[in-house]
Amino acid sequence: MIKKIFLLITIGFEITMAQKIDLAQNLYSNYEIYLENRITNRRFKQSDIIPLINEVKRKGIFSVEKAGQSVGGKDIYLLSIGRGKSKVFLWSQMHGDEPTATMALFDVFNFFQVNDGLDSIKKTILDNLTIFFLPMVNPDGAEIYQRRNDFEIDINRDVMRQQTPEGIILRKTFEKLKPDFGFNLHDQNTRYSVENSFKSAAISFLAPAVDYEKSIDSVRENSMKLIGELYETLTHFIPGHIAKYGDDYEPRAFGDNFQKWGASTVLIETGGWKGDTEKQFLRKINFMTFISAFYSIASRTYKHESTKIYDQIPKNAEYIFDLVLRNLKYRNDGKEILVDVGINRTENNYNEAKEFYYSSKVEDLGDLSVFFGYEDFDLRGYELHQGKTYPKELNSMNEINKLDFTTLYKQGYTSVILKSKSNGKPFTNLPINIKLKTEKKSTSNKKLLNHNPNFIIKKNSDVHYAVINGFIVGVKSSFGKVLNGLVQQNF
Ligand SMILES: [Zn+2]
Secondary structure, three states: OHHHHHHHHHHHHHHHHHHHHHHHHHHHHOHHHHOOOOOOOOOOOHHHHHHHHHHHHHHOOOEEEEEEEOOOOOEEEEEEEEOOOEEEEEEEOOOOOOOHHHHHHHHHHHHOOOOOOOHHHHHHHHHHEEEEEEOOOOHHHHHOOOOOOOOOOOHHHOOOOOOOHHHHHHHHHHHHHOOOEEEEEEEOOOOOEEOOOOOEOOEEEEOOOOOOOOOOOHHHHHHHHHHHHHHHHHOOOOOOOEEEOOOOOOOOOHHHHHHHOOOEEEEEEEOOOOOOOOOHHHHHHHHHHHHHHHHHHHHOHHHHOOHHHHHHOOEEEOOEEEEEEEEEEEEEOOEEEEEEEEEEEEEEEEOOOOEEEEEEEEEEEEOOOOOEEEEEEEOOOOEEEEOEEEEEEEOOHHHHHOOOHHHHHHOOEEEEEEOOOOOOOOEEOOOOEEEEOOOOOOOOOOOOOOOOOOEEEEEOOEEEEEEEOOEEEEOOOOOOOOOOEEEEOOO
16 A cells, blocks of 8 residues: 555656656747747846836736835836745846846746646646745846946845845845745856856856855755756756856845745856857746746645755856967067967946947966867967057048958057047947047057957968957958957057
């Protein structure tokens, strides 16, 4: 008799696991049904999501209420759905420049509102769970695409001191709901890797610690089990691209304290994916993760997981550059040396984040064989040269526009001079750097490290590639794109 019952339980469990993979595959293949296509890039603002939230409210499937207001007077909304006993609470974008999960939450809202043949899955979820959503906790930060709120405070260090209205709203909502599960939704540096695996950490999970000793109580154990199951599901779609976030205890952060206060908390940090600058693929992975998690909690399949899976998830590490140029010959002080060059690009806000531009830097130099790049070129046999400034001074942007940049690259030039004291912007959308004519004399630069990478790459005195502000382009054959050059005030 005991044996029989065991067998039945085992079969029941296995069916559910298979269903889980099926569900994830279904969501992956049919994602277009759920995609909220009125949000298409990372820099959306609160004014972009208000009409979507109002629409959700009008349809009446979710309940929608105002949870409070940000420092800047922007409304923060709480949405909920379901009739189940277990409470699940998700909050996103408490850091204004970490928007991926917010986009995916709008896809989740669509999931519960469209006809897709997944009625039995939705019934299981909604019979067993009540799910609460606080999307875009930091609307003022999102407005200018910055991490902190309008008091310049990191909301995720304000759970105890409670000086930010956004932090007060988040904690009050938590205390009112007393959720069983919490999802703390962030974006991490796109240059995190999965240990030294040569793969980006597209998603990093963490069951936050509840004390400095990192002890494991039943609440934390449940978040570890759930993460283990999500890891097993996602690994079918982004194999090798899932990591574990650093687990140091942070007594000022929300996730660590919500875990301590009884909600099994899952931190999800969305990282980088080659070519997915606007994070639309990783948004889809977020969406699948959330629905898979709801189904797992509702059907209690996570309970069967061993915490060993969580323990074995590889750690976040820092082995990625945006661009690596390998095995280049470089002449320095009369000596020729062999170097790899590691370049990173920083995204900068401009004009109150209405625009943005990249500025790049040589971050490391030497033997970079243990690192890798989103773009990675072996240039053995090629020579690296610093780009030069085109000597002819140009009178207007119109004149610069008329230049043939490929011809300039072939002559070794990566910058031009504009006879003007100001050009308004610190960047140009042209594939060249612009130096503004000032009284200062130009000085030649031999240094690479920590400098803006503007290079000419030659073989047998022929120019093959140019690097403009950290973007590599072909000269012999057409490839690559310079997203922007820099405009320098003094040189
Ligand atoms: Zn964050």
